[in-house]
Amino acid sequence: PSKAKSRRQRWDVRPSEMANNTLNPIRAIVDGMKLTPNPEKPMIALSIGDPTVFGNLPTDGAVLQAMKDAIDSQKYNGYAPSVGYLKSRQAVANFYSCPEAPLEAEAIDLAISVLCNPGDNILVPCPGFSLYKTLAVSMGIDPKKSWEVDLQQMESLIDERTSCMIVTNPSNPCGSVFSKEHLQKIIKGCSCSSMASLSSDVPILSCGGLAKRWLVPGWRMGWILIHDRNDVFGSKIRQGLVKLSQRILGACSIIQGALDSILNNTPPSFFSKTISFLKTNSEICFNELSTVPGLNPVMPSGAMYLMVGIDMDRFPDFKNDVDFTERLVTEQSVFCLPASAFEYPNYFRIVVTVPEEMMVEACSRIREFCQRHNRASSTESTDLDH
Amino acid sequence: PSKAKSRRQRWDVRPSEMANNTLNPIRAIVDGMKLTPNPEKPMIALSIGDPTVFGNLPTDGAVLQAMKDAIDSQKYNGYAPSVGYLKSRQAVANFYSCPEAPLEAEAIDLAISVLCNPGDNILVPCPGFSLYKTLAVSMGIDPKKSWEVDLQQMESLIDERTSCMIVTNPSNPCGSVFSKEHLQKIIKGCSCSSMASLSSDVPILSCGGLAKRWLVPGWRMGWILIHDRNDVFGSKIRQGLVKLSQRILGACSIIQGALDSILNNTPPSFFSKTISFLKTNSEICFNELSTVPGLNPVMPSGAMYLMVGIDMDRFPDFKNDVDFTERLVTEQSVFCLPASAFEYPNYFRIVVTVPEEMMVEACSRIREFCQRHNRASSTESTDLDH
Numbered sequence: 001p002s003k004a005k006s007r008r009q010r011w012d013v014r015p016s017e018m019a020n021n022t023l024n025p026i027r028a029i030v031d032g033m034k035l036t037p038n039p040e041k042p043m044i045a046l047s048i049g050d051p052t053v054f055g056n057l058p059t060d061g062a063v064l065q066a067m068k069d070a071i072d073s074q075k076y077n078g079y080a081p082s083v084g085y086l087k088s089r090q091a092v093a094n095f096y097s098c099p100e101a102p103l104e105a106e107a108i109d110l111a112i113s114v115l116c117n118p119g120d121n122i123l124v125p126c127p128g129f130s131l132y133k134t135l136a137v138s139m140g141i142d143p144k145k146s147w148e149v150d151l152q153q154m155e156s157l158i159d160e161r162t163s164c165m166i167v168t169n170p171s172n173p174c175g176s177v178f179s180k181e182h183l184q185k186i187i188k189g190c191s192c193s194s195m196a197s198l199s200s201d202v203p204i205l206s207c208g209g210l211a212k213r214w215l216v217p218g219w220r221m222g223w224i225l226i227h228d229r230n231d232v233f234g235s236k237i238r239q240g241l242v243k244l245s246q247r248i249l250g251a252c253s254i255i256q257g258a259l260d261s262i263l264n265n266t267p268p269s270f271f272s273k274t275i276s277f278l279k280t281n282s283e284i285c286f287n288e289l290s291t292v293p294g295l296n297p298v299m300p301s302g303a304m305y306l307m308v309g310i311d312m313d314r315f316p317d318f319k320n321d322v323d324f325t326e327r328l329v330t331e332q333s334v335f336c337l338p339a340s341a342f343e344y345p346n347y348f349r350i351v352v353t354v355p356e357e358m359m360v361e362a363c364s365r366i367r368e369f370c371q372r373h374n375r376a377s378s379t380e381s382t383d384l385d386h
Numbered sequence: 387p388s389k390a391k392s393r394r395q396r397w398d399v400r401p402s403e404m405a406n407n408t409l410n411p412i413r414a415i416v417d418g419m420k421l422t423p424n425p426e427k428p429m430i431a432l433s434i435g436d437p438t439v440f441g442n443l444p445t446d447g448a449v450l451q452a453m454k455d456a457i458d459s460q461k462y463n464g465y466a467p468s469v470g471y472l473k474s475r476q477a478v479a480n481f482y483s484c485p486e487a488p489l490e491a492e493a494i495d496l497a498i499s500v501l502c503n504p505g506d507n508i509l510v511p512c513p514g515f516s517l518y519k520t521l522a523v524s525m526g527i528d529p530k531k532s533w534e535v536d537l538q539q540m541e542s543l544i545d546e547r548t549s550c551m552i553v554t555n556p557s558n559p560c561g562s563v564f565s566k567e568h569l570q571k572i573i574k575g576c577s578c579s580s581m582a583s584l585s586s587d588v589p590i591l592s593c594g595g596l597a598k599r600w601l602v603p604g605w606r607m608g609w610i611l612i613h614d615r616n617d618v619f620g621s622k623i624r625q626g627l628v629k630l631s632q633r634i635l636g637a638c639s640i641i642q643g644a645l646d647s648i649l650n651n652t653p654p655s656f657f658s659k660t661i662s663f664l665k666t667n668s669e670i671c672f673n674e675l676s677t678v679p680g681l682n683p684v685m686p687s688g689a690m691y692l693m694v695g696i697d698m699d700r701f702p703d704f705k706n707d708v709d710f711t712e713r714l715v716t717e718q719s720v721f722c723l724p725a726s727a728f729e730y731p732n733y734f735r736i737v738v739t740v741p742e743e744m745m746v747e748a749c750s751r752i753r754e755f756c757q758r759h760n761r762a763s764s765t766e767s768t769d770l771d772h
C-alpha cells in the first residue's frame with residue numbers, strides 16, 4: 001500500500017531526543033581530560049563524591065543488620081506500593097520531625113518531573129551539582145543560574161515560566177551550610193515583590209535519602225518530604241507524585257523493609273564519628289593548602305567537599321582549572337575535579353572522605369605541584385601569601 | 387520591575403504535563419470499582435500479579451544467601467556505575483547465552499525512552515500489560531494496538547512514526563507463549579513489504595529481570611539485552627542507553643553485587659518446582675472453570691496468569707467484565723481483574739500463584755456465582771457446555 005512506501009527504506013534507528021539531551025557535565029569534562037598518572041606515584045583520587053571507596057568509612061553495623069533481618073524475614077520480596085511501604089514512609093516522617101534537606105537523585109527526578117514542563121525554567125545553585133542540569137535539560141527545561149547568596153540576582157531570574165528553585169544544603173561542591181537566617185531570606189526572596197504576601201507559605205519538596213548520611217550511596221533509597229503548611233500544593237501535586245512513582249514502581253523492597261530499623265537503630269555516635277572525621281580531614285586539607293601560594297581553600301562547614309580557588313595569574317602554564325587538574329594528575333597522580341564541572345571555573349573540588357594519610361600526602365603533592373608552576377617572584381609571593 | 391508584574395499573583399502550583407499524563411489503566415479501573423467483600427467469606431485475591439503475597443512461593447535460599455554475602459562483603463555500598471557493575475553485567479550476559487525475554491519495568495522505561503519521541507507511536511500487545519501504555523502516554527507517545535498473532539493488522543499499523551513494537555512473551559494477561567515460528571513471523575512482519583530486505587536484522591532490546599523468575603519482584607533488578615547482530619543500533623543507541631541510565635544512577639548496588647551468585651547458584655530445581663506448581667494450579671483452575679456454563683477459560687502455557695472469557699449474553703445481570711468481577715467480590719469475596727484493564731473486555735484474569743486450596747475454593751465460589759446469575763435455560767446450558 002501507499003502507506004508502506006512512506007516508510008524508511010533503510011534501518012535508521014536514532015536515539016530519542018531525551019536520550020540525546022541527557023548530558024552529564026561532569027562526564028563531558030572528565031571524559032575530555034587526559035588522565036595519565038605519574039607512574040612513579042600511586043594515584044590518589046580526590047574526585048569521586050563517594051565516601052565508601054576507600055573502606056575507611058563503613059556504614060554502621062546496625063544498618064547491615066537491619067538489611068539482613070529484612071532479607072531473612074522474607075516479608076519484603078514482593079512488590080511494594082509504588083509510593084513505598086506505609087511503615088517505611090512513617091519511619092521517615094517520624095525521623096524528620098524538623099525540616100532537613102539531604103538529597104537523592106531519583107527523588108530529585110520525581111520532584112522536578114512533577115513541577116516542570118518543557119519550556120519552563122528552574123533556578124539551580126552555582127556552583128552546583130550537575131545532576132540538576134542533567135535532569136532538567138533532558139526534560140527540555142532551561143536551568144538559569146543562581147548563586148547561594150545573591151538574592152537580587154535570584155529575583156531577577158524569576159519569571160512566569162520559573163517552576164521551582166533548587167536549594168542544595170549543605171552544598172556540593174562548596175561544603176557550605178546555609179544559616180537559618182539565610183534560608184529564610186531565600187524563601188522570602190522566592191516570594192518577593194509581587195509575591196510578598198506569600199512569604200509564609202512557600203511550599204517545599206525536600207529530597208532526602210540514606211546515601212551520604214548512612215554511607216550507602218549505592219543503595220538508592222531516598223524520599224521526598226513535603227513542607228506545605230498552607231496546602232499550596234493541594235492534592236494535585238501529591239497525586240502527580242503518586243502517578244509518577246507508578247512509572248518505576250518504587251525503591252528496592254528490601255531496603256524499604258529495613259528502613260524503619262535503619263532510621264531508629266543507627267546510634268547517634270555513628271553520625272558524630274563521621275562528622276568529626278570529615279571535620280578533621282577538612283582542617284588538615286584547609287590548613288595545608290592555606291599556606292600554598294596561589295591557592296585559596298574555602299573551609300567547608302558541611303557535606304564532604306572542599307573548594308580551592310586557583311589564582312590563575314600565578315600559573316601561566318595552565319589555561320584553566322581543567323588544564324590545572326589534568327596536569328596535577330600527570331605530574332603528581334592526584335585527581336581533583338575541576339570546578340568548571342560545576343560551572344564555577346578557576347576552582348577545584350576536593351573530596352575529604354579519603355583516609356587521613358592519603359589526604360596529607362595529596363596535600364603535600366599539591367603543594368609541590370604549585371611551587372613548581374607558580375610564576376610569581378619569590379618576594380612577591382611571600383608578600384601576598386601569609 | 388515590570389517583569390515582576392507578569393508573575394502569577396497567587397500560588398498556583400500545577401503538576402507537570404508528564405505527571406498529568408501518567409495514567410495506570412489498571413488503577414483507573416480498579417479504583418473505580420466498589421470492592422466490598424462478602425463479610426461471611428474470607429477474601430481471596432486472584433488479582434495481584436505478585437507471586438510472593440501468600441508466602442507459598444518463597445525465593446531460593448541461594449538467593450537470600452547471595453544477598454547476605456553481598457551485604458557482609460561491604461563491597462557494594464558505594465555508587466555503582468550507572469550502567470551497572472561490569473561483573474554483574476557479565477553475569478547476565480553469560481546467563482543469557484540464548485535469546486529470552488522476561489520483562490522489567492525500569493528496563494522497559496529505559497528501552498522506550500531511548501527509542502521514542504513525543505509524537506511517535508509504538509505497537510503494544512492487546513490484550514497486554516498496562517505499563518507500556520502508562521509509560522508511553524506519559525511521554526506523549528501514542529500506543530496503537532496490535533494483537534499477538536494478527537500480522538496483517540500489525541503491518542497496517544506501522545507507519546513512519548512507529549518507533550518500536552513491544553512483544554511480551556510469555557504474555558500478561560494471557561499466559562500465552564509464542565512459538566519460535568510465530569516469533570520469526572513477527573520479526574518478518576516488522577520488516578515486511580518495503581522493509582523486506584531487512585528481515586534478518588531486526589534489532590531487539592530484550593528487557594529482563596529477577597522479578598518473576600526468581601520470585602523477588604520487589605527488588606527492582608532488571609537488565610536490557612541487546613540483540614543486534616548486524617549492528618543496526620550502532621553506537622548511538624547504546625550511548626543513549628548509557629546516558630539515560632545516568633539520570634537515575636542505576637539499580638541497588640547490593641542486589642547488583644549479589645547478581646552473579648544469584649544467577650549462578652540458584653539450582654535448576656528451583657525453577658522446575660515453580661513451573662510445576664504453576665502448571666498444576668493452572669490445570670486445577672482450567673479444569674474447574676471449563677465445566678462452568680458461561681465461562682471459557684484459556685489454558686496458559688507460561689507466565690502466571692489465566693484468562694477466562696465470559697459469555698456476557700448469559701449474564702444479563704452484568705453490564706460488562708468490570709461489573710461482573712465487582713459483583714464477584716460483593717457476593718463471593720473473590721477478586722479477579724477485569725480484562726478491560728488490559729483493553730480486552732468480556733474476560734477476566736486469574737493469577738495462578740495462590741496456594742492450591744485457595745485456588746480450589748476460589749473456583750468453586752466462581753462456579754456458584756455463575757450458576758446463580760446464568761440466565762440461559764438449563765437445557766440450553768447443558769447442550770452448549772460440555
Ligand SMILES: Cc1ncc(COP(=O)(O)O)c(C=O)c1O
Nearest residue numbers: 049103104105129168172209211
Ligand atoms: C547536591 C547533590 N544532589 C544529588 C546527589 C545525588 O545524591 P544521591 O546519591 O542521594 O541520589 C548528590 C550526590 O553527590 C549531590 O551532591
Ligand SMILES: Cc1ncc(COP(=O)(O)O)c(C=O)c1O
Nearest residue numbers: 435489490491515554558595597
Ligand atoms: C508484561 C509485563 N511487563 C512488565 C512488568 C513489570 O515487571 P517487573 O516487576 O519485572 O518490572 C510486568 C509485571 O507483571 C508484566 O507482566
